[in-house]
Amino acid sequence: MQLVINIIVLASIYALIACGYVLIYRVSRVLNLAHGELMMLGAYLVLATASLFSGQPVLALGMAVLLSLVVGVLVYVFLMRKMTGEMVLAAILTTVALGILIRGAVVLIWSASQQYPAQALSVPNPSIAIGGAYISLWSLVLVGMNAAIYAALFGFLRFGRWGIRMRAAGQNPLLAAQRGINLHGVYALAWALSTLTGALAGILMALDSGLTQSMPVIGLKAFPAALVGGLDSLVGALIGALIIAGAEVLLIYYVDPLLSDVVPFLVLIAMLIVRPWGLFGTREELDRV
Amino acid sequence: MFRPQPRASGYFHTGYAQDFALLQTRTERVSLVLFAVALAAFPFVASPFPLDLACQVFLASIGALSLMLLTGYAGQISLGHAGLMAAGAFTTGILARELHAPFWLALPASAMTGIILGFVFGLPSLRLRGLYLAVSTLALHFIVIYLGGEYETKRGFSTGILIDPPSLAGIKLSQRGWYFVLLIAAVLALLVCINLLRSRSGRAWRAIHAKETVAEALGIGIARYKLLAFVISSSMTSVAGCLFAYYRGFVSIEAFDLFLSIQYIAMIIIGGMGSLLGALLGAVFVTLFPYVIERLLHLLPNVQRLAGDVFAVNYAAFGVVMILFLIFEPLGLVGIWRRIQNYFLLWPFKQRPLAGTRK
Numbered sequence: 020m021q022l023v024i025n026i027i028v029l030a031s032i033y034a035l036i037a038c039g040y041v042l043i044y045r046v047s048r049v050l051n052l053a054h055g056e057l058m059m060l061g062a063y064l065v066l067a068t069a070s071l072f073s074g075q076p077v078l079a080l081g082m083a084v085l086l087s088l089v090v091g092v093l094v095y096v097f098l099m100r101k102m103t104g105e106m107v108l109a110a111i112l113t114t115v116a117l118g119i120l121i122r123g124a125v126v127l128i129w130s131a132s133q134q135y136p137a138q139a140l141s142v143p144n145p146s147i148a149i150g151g152a153y154i155s156l157w158s159l160v161l162v163g164m165n166a167a168i169y170a171a172l173f174g175f176l177r178f179g180r181w182g183i184r185m186r187a188a189g190q191n192p193l194l195a196a197q198r199g200i201n202l203h204g205v206y207a208l209a210w211a212l213s214t215l216t217g218a219l220a221g222i223l224m225a226l227d228s229g230l231t232q233s234m235p236v237i238g239l240k241a242f243p244a245a246l247v248g249g250l251d252s253l254v255g256a257l258i259g260a261l262i263i264a265g266a267e268v269l270l271i272y273y274v275d276p277l278l279s280d281v282v283p284f285l286v287l288i289a290m291l292i293v294r295p296w297g298l299f300g301t302r303e304e305l306d307r308v
Numbered sequence: 309m310f311r312p313q314p315r316a317s318g319y320f321h322t323g324y325a326q327d328f329a330l331l332q333t334r335t336e337r338v339s340l341v342l343f344a345v346a347l348a349a350f351p352f353v354a355s356p357f358p359l360d361l362a363c364q365v366f367l368a369s370i371g372a373l374s375l376m377l378l379t380g381y382a383g384q385i386s387l388g389h390a391g392l393m394a395a396g397a398f399t400t401g402i403l404a405r406e407l408h409a410p411f412w413l414a415l416p417a418s419a420m421t422g423i424i425l426g427f428v429f430g431l432p433s434l435r436l437r438g439l440y441l442a443v444s445t446l447a448l449h450f451i452v453i454y455l456g457g458e459y460e461t462k463r464g465f466s467t468g469i470l471i472d473p474p475s476l477a478g479i480k481l482s483q484r485g486w487y488f489v490l491l492i493a494a495v496l497a498l499l500v501c502i503n504l505l506r507s508r509s510g511r512a513w514r515a516i517h518a519k520e521t522v523a524e525a526l527g528i529g530i531a532r533y534k535l536l537a538f539v540i541s542s543s544m545t546s547v548a549g550c551l552f553a554y555y556r557g558f559v560s561i562e563a564f565d566l567f568l569s570i571q572y573i574a575m576i577i578i579g580g581m582g583s584l585l586g587a588l589l590g591a592v593f594v595t596l597f598p599y600v601i602e603r604l605l606h607l608l609p610n611v612q613r614l615a616g617d618v619f620a621v622n623y624a625a626f627g628v629v630m631i632l633f634l635i636f637e638p639l640g641l642v643g644i645w646r647r648i649q650n651y652f653l654l655w656p657f658k659q660r661p662l663a664g665t666r667k
Contacts, residue, residue, distance in 0.1 A: 121628025
């Protein structure tokens with residue numbers, strides 16, 4: 020039972036992060052390797068807002084989430100907009116460089132030591148018993164948030180006006196632009212949403228277990244989840260996250276705890292050999308990059 | 309793109325031997341001799357610290373050259389070069405530690421590991437392109453690092469493996485000796501690269517880079533040459549890793565994290581894609597960059613506050629520089645160098661003649 024809960028929590032973490040990769044990739048064919056760092060930045064923003072709005076945790080959290088939305092837009096406007104139409108490698112490397120920049124900046128502003136946003140906000144983190152197994156409050160919130168985010172994203176992409184524009188821009192940017200869709204607006208929206216979901220994951224994880232410099236590694240480990248499911252499929256990200264999390268938890272439990280960092284990448288390699296476009300991805304994707 | 313650089317004027321080839329010559333003009337020969345003399349004299353005038361920096365630059369040059377061969381010429385992206393370097397270093401470490409293998413055995417063994425791993429790293433490239441290939445090399449990097457870490461913990465070297473300094477023909481190498489060994493290794497790597505690129509395989513790689521379908525139609529064995537690029541590049545990187553291990557006398561997986569891979573890619577980006585000179589310039593730039601930043605920090609007034617965070621300043625500054633190069637100077641340092649050259653070549657005019665400008 021505890022194993023199942025562990026798998027669900029880890030899968031929710033991966034899924035919430037992976038949907039950020041999927042959103043940006045699906046709309047603009049850019050792989051955002053700074054996603055883990057943006058996620059960490061979102062969590063650190065809570066520390067900033069916590070000192071501003073002390074005693075009002077809900078307001079502080081809301082502000083942090085809003086700020087991360089702004090960060091996403093800024094990243095697009097000042098950085099990635101210049102990379103539209105460039106080589107794949109150049110765009111990936113720009114995100115890598117951004118990630119390095121954020122890592123350095125975060126240490127300079129908030130120092131390298133471990134932080135506890137939950138204490139800064141003075142919110143508790145009790146354990147809740149479900150059928151003989153335990154789950155912490157914030158992990159439970161994370162699982163619920165993940166479900167809510169995915170439901171919202173599905174609805175938005177299916178029925179929302181901007182959601183349909185995003186899908187159109189992802190399918191064929193030239194035609195979409197011809198039909199009067201503002202591509203820069205759509206791309207900026209994709210970056211904003213992706214940073215928002217990433218930051219949510221980062222914030223909830225930080226509230227649960229504290230905040231260290233190693234958070235981007237978790238962001239990177241969520242990438243295989245996105246790819247296993249298919250880089251352009253949200254359903255895929257959900258399923259992929261479940262597969263990766265399942266494999267990781269079970270292998271750690273039954274084989275070797277040291278495997279933790281490498282399992283997602285082993286699954287990734289296996290997937291790339293068997294079915295590189297992922298479980299739910301479209302096959303044409305391979306030739307478009 | 310691969311048009312030869314314009315010569316000043318008055319140099320005409322009258323035979324094939326002249327076409328093959330590496331150095332074609334007297335200016336080139338003279339400047340090379342001067343440069344060689346400067347390099348040879350450097351260790352006798354420099355203090356140990358610049359000497360150590362120079363050695364690091366040579367090691368980085370080998371890695372950057374091999375990555376340039378793979379990414380800049382053959383067009384195969386690798387985000388896992390630190391993994392290959394780690395493989396070379398660990399092969400050396402394990403051989404030296406467990407079997408007390410001499411230098412002359414560890415070096416080829418590292419190269420062999422590189423060849424095998426290059427084959428493994430290269431296999432995904434037969435099916436995948438661009439982003440997917442980059443991701444697969446990234447994954448392999450993590451796997452290599454994991455295996456190294458596993459070895460370290462299982463054998464009880466959790467902080468790293470110590471390696472005895474090598475004895476070449478009974479002589480212990482001094483810092484100055486290391487300088488020359490690494491210089492020779494870097495020059496050899498450069499010569500191998502230059503000559504590979506002038507040969508059949510170099511032309512095949514460029515064709516594959518330009519357009520795979522056309523290259524295949526021209527009768528180039530895509531799979532063979534892609535794998536060859538990976539194998540050569542990774543064996544060179546592994547040798548660099550082996551030299552690194554001996555030079556430091558210490559191997560640990562912490563030295564080969566993802567940041568090192570990124571640094572190597574930054575070298576070829578900042579130096580300038582598709583140019584061996586670019587790889588060298590990038591290696592110099594990226595290796596010296598943190599030390600320059602540290603120097604600059606000491607010039608600032610409030611040093612005390614930043615002193616503990618030098619590495620963070622480094623990270624941030626490195627990210628900024630990389631972004632600036634990617635956005636404003638995609639051709640890298642070589643692009644700047646070429647522009648300066650052209651300025652003098654074309655003087656008093658500003659532009660090339662229109663007829664010659666195709667791209």
